[in-house]
Amino acid sequence: MKITVIGGTGLIGSQLVTRLRDAGHEVVPASLSSGVDLLTGAGLDKALEGAETVVNVTNSPTFDRDSLAFFRTTVGNLLTAGEQAGVRHQVALSIVGVDQVPQLDYYRAKTLQEELLREGPAAYSVVRATQFFEFMDATMSWTSDDREVRLPATRTQPIATADVVAALADVTTGTPLNGILDVAGPDVLPLDELGRITLAARQDPRPVVTDPRAGLFAAVDGDVLIAGPGARIAPTHYRDWLAAASAR
């Protein structure tokens, strides 16, 4: 199967390209650095030539209000170019609970991405993943200083990106869902506890102070970030992943 991965150099995209190629598919990675700009459409027609399926794993450069314009424009361009190129299946990576946090600009932008796909001309699949293990450092950096890390006790169900990629590859090469699949890690953990586990694994002595107002995820209530019924539950536990990462 010929598959174009838009965002093929990113954290998810680069792993997905390798996994699909290892499974014997013809894969075209496309992104800004290979001359394909989803914002302007430059290079898109060539990147989609002969592709049966396109996977969109791009990301907006900011998480603020500008992300709405980014996803509106880029998804519009990809749907139009895909239709012209005869793409039969459009796949996108989104976030578990994304439509239940309208107070976050970035989540509204990702919800818009899903809506555009649903209303678009092609068969589609949305894979919604929970927070990536690899994203924990960035999350802590927003609300850390030399003395302490502040995090809310927001309930999360984080996942390794390798497990996201495995699910995304299965969906990409399968029959279009014309719907949503949730994928999540095996453990539900409050974000402040995840911070403590992370610092302990790195022998970082700073305390994690539970702060219901700290950072992006402070805006999220209850179990919004927890996968729903029917989710694909991934095998990798955060503690094992941390131990493997520090042994490398």
Ligand SMILES: NC(=O)c1ccc[n+]([C@@H]2O[C@H](COP(=O)([O-])OP(=O)(O)OC[C@H]3O[C@@H](n4cnc5c(N)ncnc54)[C@H](OP(=O)(O)O)[C@@H]3O)[C@@H](O)[C@H]2O)c1
């Ligand atoms: N972080 C999380 O916990 C989480 C959870 C669930 C879902 N997600 C979703 O996962 C997706 C992928 O995230 P990621 O961390 O893999 O992203 P990433 O590492 O930041 O990679 C972004 C990719 O988008 C490409 N790109 C950016 N602007 C572009 C443009 N105008 N035209 C073409 N390509 C463009 C980049 O290309 P260059 O490298 O060439 O510049 C890069 O390949 C995101 O949509 C995000 O919402 C994230």
